[in-house]
Amino acid sequence: MMLRFLVPVFAFLLMAEPALAQVGADLNISPKRVVFGPGERSATVYIFNQGDQPATYTVELVDRVMLPDGQIVAVADHPEARIESAQDLVQYTPRRITLQPRESQAIRVRARPGEGGEHRSHLTVTALPPESTGFTVDQAAGAGENEVSLQVVALFSVSIPVIVRDGAADARAAIDRLSVSKVEDQTLVSLDLVRQGANSVYGDVEIYTEDRAGRQLLTAVRGVAVYPEVERRTVIAPLPSPITPGQTLTVIYRNDDDADSGAVLATATLIAP
Template identity: 60%
Template sequence: MFKSMIAASIALAVTAMAGAASAQTGADLNISPRRVTFDESERSASVYVFNQGDAPATYTVELVDRAMQADGQIVLASDVSPGQVSPSAAEFIQYTPRRVTLQPRESQVIRVRVRPPATGGSHEYRTHLTVTALPPEDSGFTVDQAVAPGAEEVSLQVVALFSVSIPLILREGEVDARAGIDGVTRLPALEGAPNGAVKLDLVRAGANSVYGDVEVYAGEGPAERLVTLVRGVAVYPEIERRTVIAPLAEALPEGVALRIVYKDDDAHPGATLATAVVPGS
């Protein structure tokens, strides 16, 4: 919604004004932890919202359903078809407060509770706790400022609303979190990866989402070493596979052996979810 509002404002500004100003509000917003998982033994959690800026800020807190795409992007559930969205956890979640004002360097605890669905069986539900910084009351033009450029001209100010979302996952029953690695390829140097990169697909093999770290090792035997690490990579139930591009920390010779490991950081932290080997040549 916010993106569409901003886009509409920009389009209007291009066609109807001679002068404009823009600003971004809330870039100093931070949230911890980065995700929350509820199960039969854990029904409540605390989420901390931090104002790391130098000025007071007001934030709204809401639940927004989102969906993952094959490239890892998270989009609004309303932007995709219903079959491409995991069941929503929003109706099972209560949280407070829903609006906070924080002074510089101040934090606020958001209390989150879930009630178990009455469906039975094994299911996974998800929604996203979304915290959005509101613009300060003095961020806009006054009427006099808006008409200042000329009698027939109007100025607008476009304020981008900054938000941060974290997934809230509710699991019922046994967790079936399995994965595989497919389609490993080497990529040449590209923007953001001057030493090249490793491209691969993480394949979700179980009913539940998977979440963990992708480790890439180069070499064989005692010479094998870690050359890149991508933390916090999830594959949600609405997709079967996700493409991951892991930039290399160092340039590697052609034909070097690679070993890719996907380690769990969710249901069984540290356990290996999947391994793939590209032999040397």
């Protein structure tokens, strides 16, 4: 008896399985987030097929929750999590798209006001396997009797947050537990971003060194959010080169939200041990 299975597996940005077939890895989406402030009711999201083959995608809203380590996971996998969902406030079209190679498609997103506060869901675009995905005649004939063969197909997905705010953003933050460590030959800067306002914060973590020559940017971690369901999240940034004892490090968390973009949300200084 020979059994053969085709098993779909969802992969968000990365699938660490060398034997599987990955579908939709050439999917790209822009912008990386959508924020509806007071009076803002429409936005456009663009999907790009950067591959060499036609591809079909589904579009859906999924509630996702942030964990303290910064991971974004489906609420369905963490039923104890509580978020203010935007699913009842957001409409979008189309919900299924087929794109030719190098083709793009606009998704129209609309939002209505909520009942105060901040609501969030994630617009999730998933590449579907083509109809030809499966076993070829040669593959089917190659299995021996009484063998079970398994083919895993990774369905590549990209999610972006869709946020609806009913008032002015209360985005405040602080930096806590700033430290420097060394793991083998790599110097690491670790810190906690602490959300202090009622809304989520989103921005860039910039790490500078200061000496007699002035302030110089060492590295930056772009697009770091802290959502309302967590009070803080840890950020670890590798430095491109070692630092010397006594050297001054300054960390700036700079707002990259649509409201008040570029403003400094938090800053901290450390003398390297």
